[in-house]
Amino acid sequence: MPDIALLGLILAAIIIGYLFGRRDQYRRSQQQGKGLSRDYFLGLNYLLNEQTDEAIETFIKVLDVNNDTVDTYLALGSLFCRRGEVDKSIRLHQDLLARPSLTFEQSLRVQLALAKDYFSAGLYDRAESILVDVSRQNHEYRDDALQNLLNVYERERDWSSAVEVAEQLRRSLGERYAVHLAHYYCELGEVKLRDNNRVSARQAIRQAFSRDKDSVRASLLLGQMEFEEGNYKEAVKALQRVSRQNSDFISLSIPMLELAYERLDGRRALAAYLSRCLNDKPSSAVILAMTRMLLRDDGNEKAIEFLTEQLEIHPTLKGLNVLLDLQISFQEEEAGSELDIIRRLSEKMLESKSVYRCEGCGFSGRRMHWQCPSCHSWQTIKPVQGIEGE
Incomplete structure (x- = not known):
């Protein structure tokens, strides 16, 4: 429904509510039934001429607030916000x-509604005071x-205050805020x-695990610290x-995991772990890590053979780019030149694709966010799956 039509209905509801609210008074006193003020009829005239803003201003000024009209006034304020007219709300x-x-x-x-207005306008201190x-x-x-x-504390990045409020909500509403709390503690960490x-x-990370034992972010943060x-x-x-907590996020753990195994001289252990991951849930991050191991230990030809086999089963642009790189380094100069053209084209295709996407609102980008910048949900952004992703 167009906004102007909706505004008209809301104003009509305000007027009807007002009249019902006055009905008993009219019955008791003919004196009050002599008519409404001149401003009231002026407001009606504005409404009939589709001068919605002027009508609103007039009715707000002259009509009483009662049980029949307060909900409609609040709906009107909500409509203003949706239209981006927060100042009017x-x-x-x-x-x-x-x-x-x-x-x-x-x-x-009304105070709650006003606090939401202030939040929408970025006046977080005023919103906080009311709330x-x-x-x-x-x-x-x-x-x-x-x-x-x-919401205010999240936007202000006041994580200590967010923890206090979320703990109160957790006590009254249950574990639905456990994931929030784990992320707040990770932010503090x-x-x-x-x-x-x-x-x-370390204390913050322990608190994160105590709220959500499957916190991928806490595991990654702890791994980085160690x-x-x-x-x-x-x-x-x-x-x-991470692979046991949520296999969708394995790609975030692989780079540092490779470095840690390298320091431990644990190539065989890394190969065994990657093989298990490949069997459980194939992904380009795991396949390419195994390709790097084969390239280092067994040479170019073995790496190409393995990657070609995997791409037939699990095709991805990332894998194709690496395969082209390997082929270019392995082929004769003339053939390599032709492959290089294909490689540059596939790289351009990959650069135009998003790496991460929010499962809640569809927001996408090339950087990982634990809280979606669009819908502000926690841990709904994940690596893109399929041929363009993992």
């Missing part, structure tokens, strides 16, 4: 809050206020690592855990 909700006729429950609802106040005032709207407060506070970073500290066996242990 803010003004509407501020005007509503100034009405002495609001009940306590209605006031809380903290509402969460302390009323149990019925507490969880709603806390959920919106969590990364901050501590950047500050070279490795003890606190590797940097020279604990290569522990790094391998942490990184191999």
Whole structure:
């Protein structure tokens, strides 16, 4: 439905609600039935002439707020937000809050709506102030206020405050916030690592695992820490855990895992692990890691043979590019030149493709995000599968 038609319906609902709210008063007193104010009829005139904004301004000014109209006013504010007119929604909700006729429950609802307006406008401190106040005032709207407060802290990257709020929600709503908490602790761990506070970073990682034992991000972070500290066996242990937690993310663990095994001189152990991964869930990351091992240990021809066989079963652009590189280095100069043209074309194709995609909203890009920049969901972005991905 077009916005202008929807606005008209909302305004009509406000007027009808107003009239129902006044009906009993009219019955009791003919004095009040003499007519509505001049502004009321001016508002009707604006509406009939499709001057929607002017009509809204007029009705907000002259119509009472009662049980029959408050929901419609809130719907109107929501419509303003969807249209990107947050300033109008803010003004509407501020005007509503100034009405002495609001009940306590209605006031809380309007405050929540105003906090969402402030959040949409990027006024996070104002949104936070209202939401903290509402969460302390009323149990019925507490969880709603806390959920919106969590959005504020995420946007501000205030991970300590996010942990406090998510723990409250976890106690009241159950384990649905466990994944959120694991990521908040990982965020805190990364901050501590950047500050070279490795003890606190380890504590944060332990907290992440305590909230979500299958936290891939915590395993990767722990593997990175162990590797940097020279604990290569522990790094391998942490990184191999990823394949059991969520095999979609194996590609994120392979590069550091190869380095850790190299420091341990553990090529046979790495080969055995990669073979298991290949049997469980083939991916270009695993196939190309095995190709690199064969190239290093058995030479170009064996690597080409293995990769060709795998691409027939599990074709990917990444694998094709590596195969072309190997063929170019193995062929005569003239043949290599022809292959090089194909290689450049396939590389351009690959460069235009997204590497990661959100399963929730479809956002895609070439960089991994643990929280989707578009829909703000946690751990819904994964490596792209299929011929263009893994």
